[in-house]
Amino acid sequence: MLISHRHRFIYTKTIKTAGTSVEIYFEEACIPPGSDVVRGHGIAETVTEAGVIGYRGVDPGESRWYNHLPASNIRELAGAEIWDSYFKFCVIRNPFDKLVSLWWAYIGYNERYGEIIRDFSSIKAEFAGWCVEAAANAVDRNKYLIDGQVAVDDFIRYESLLADLERVCIRVGYPFRPDQLGRYKGGLRKSARPSVDYYDAPAAQAVYDAFRWELDYFGYTGPSEDCQRAIVDR
Numbered sequence: 001m002l003i004s005h006r007h008r009f010i011y012t013k014t015i016k017t018a019g020t021s022v023e024i025y026f027e028e029a030c031i032p033p034g035s036d037v038v039r040g041h042g043i044a045e046t047v048t049e050a051g052v053i054g055y056r057g058v059d060p061g062e063s064r065w066y067n068h069l070p071a072s073n074i075r076e077l078a079g080a081e082i083w084d085s086y087f088k089f090c091v092i093r094n095p096f097d098k099l100v101s102l103w104w105a106y107i108g109y110n111e112r113y114g115e116i117i118r119d120f121s122s123i124k125a126e127f128a129g130w131c132v133e134a135a136a137n138a139v140d141r142n143k144y145l146i147d148g149q150v151a152v153d154d155f156i157r158y159e160s161l162l163a164d165l166e167r168v169c170i171r172v173g174y175p176f177r178p179d180q181l182g183r184y185k186g187g188l189r190k191s192a193r194p195s196v197d198y199y200d201a202p203a204a205q206a207v208y209d210a211f212r213w214e215l216d217y218f219g220y221t222g223p224s225e226d227c228q229r230a231i232v233d234r
Contacts, residue, residue, distance in 0.1 A: 001013050001054040001065065001066070001067060001068070001074060001140045002023060002026055002027055002029070002030050002051065002052065002053055003030060003052040003074075003078060003082070003086070004026070004029035004030045004050070004051040004172070005050055006029055006031075006051070006086070007029045007173055007174055008086045008087060008170045008172065009026075009086055009087045009088070009089065009174075010074060010082075010083070010086045010087070010088045010089075011026055011088075011089060012069070012070075012074060012088065012089075012143040012144060012152060013031070013067050013068050013069075013090065013113055013195070014068075014069065014091055014140050014144070015098075015102065015140050016093065016098045016101040016102045016105065017090075017092060017093040017098065017158050018093040018158055018161060019090075019091055020041070020067075020069075020126070021054070021181055021182050022091055022156065022165070022181070023053075023067070024041075024160075024172065024182060025165070025181050025182070027039065027043075027053050027167070029050075029172075029174055030048075030053050031046065031048055031050050031051070032048055032049065032090075035048070035082075037053075039080065040176045042056050042057040043055065043056045043057075044063075045060075045063040045064065045066065052065050052078075052183055053205060054066075054067045054069055062128045063078055066141065066177070067118070068140070069228075070142040070143060071088075071142060071143055071145070071146050071152070072142065072146045072147075074227070075146065075151075077099050086095065087154070087171060087172055088142075088151065088152040088153050088154075089153060089154040089156060090152055091145050091155070091156045091158055091161075092144070092155050092156070092157060092158065092214070092218060093157070093158035094158070094159065094195075094211070094221075095138075095207050095214050095215065096196070096204070096223055097113055097195040097212035098138065099131055099134070099135060099171040100127065100195040100198050101233075102134070102138055103127050103130055103131065103134075105121075106130070107126070120193055120197070123193075123198070127197065128158055128198065128200045128202065129203075131198075131199075131203040131206055131207065132203055132206045133200050135203075135207045135210040135212045136209075138210065138212065139210050141214065145173070154167070154168060154171070155218075156168060157218075161181075162178050162181070165178070166178075179197060195223070196223035197223075204222055204223050208222060208223070
């Protein structure tokens with residue numbers, strides 16, 4: 001998460017949405033010019049007169065500000081005046097694609113990694129079983145909802161990342177330099193098959209049940225017609 005006093009914005013960070021890439025892209029706005037703050041994929045909680053960069057790493061420990069801090073906590077820590085007057089945004093992604101990306105990150109640390117990616121039938125079976133159990137835990141709408149209401153001013157869609165990034169840059173007065181947008185945490189996905197191919201009916205149902213709000217609000221659609229028919233029939 002980020003707060004920039006110079007550009008008067010707040011960025012809340014969702015999971016598996018290119019969130020780290022967007023966070024690093026904008027973090028220059030949150031530290032003093034010429035700062036000697038040590039930066040990289042990971043970063044310590046950084047609070048200066050220019051703004052805030054939340055801790056970015058595996059375990060935030062005692063950090064008050066950290067990467068996936070919920071919107072309500074940011075509002076409480078920043079105060080109502082800053083929260084109400086600053087431009088707030090985050091990145092969202094089709095939940096069906098988000099879960100596939102999350103699974104690839106998950107099995108990257110799994111000792112059965114080599115066995116799982118042997119062929120796509122193994123991938124699909126492993127993913128579908130995992131998804132039924134994991135979908136509800138992947139919900140992170142507390143990054144953009146407070147008390148059930150939308151709490152941010154704009155959404156960057158993963159599916160139109162550069163165009164939406166440019167719009168936000170113009171809004172907050174930050175340079176739009178698409179060549180500076182990194183691909184952090186990329187490369188984990190070892191199959192080029194589209195996300196729709198990963199789903200059977202139970203897995204699709206699990207995502208639909210968990211992310212019903214996102215599917216309705218953002219107009220995202222599910223995997224295949226066969227899976228959709230199975231969901232309707234249940």
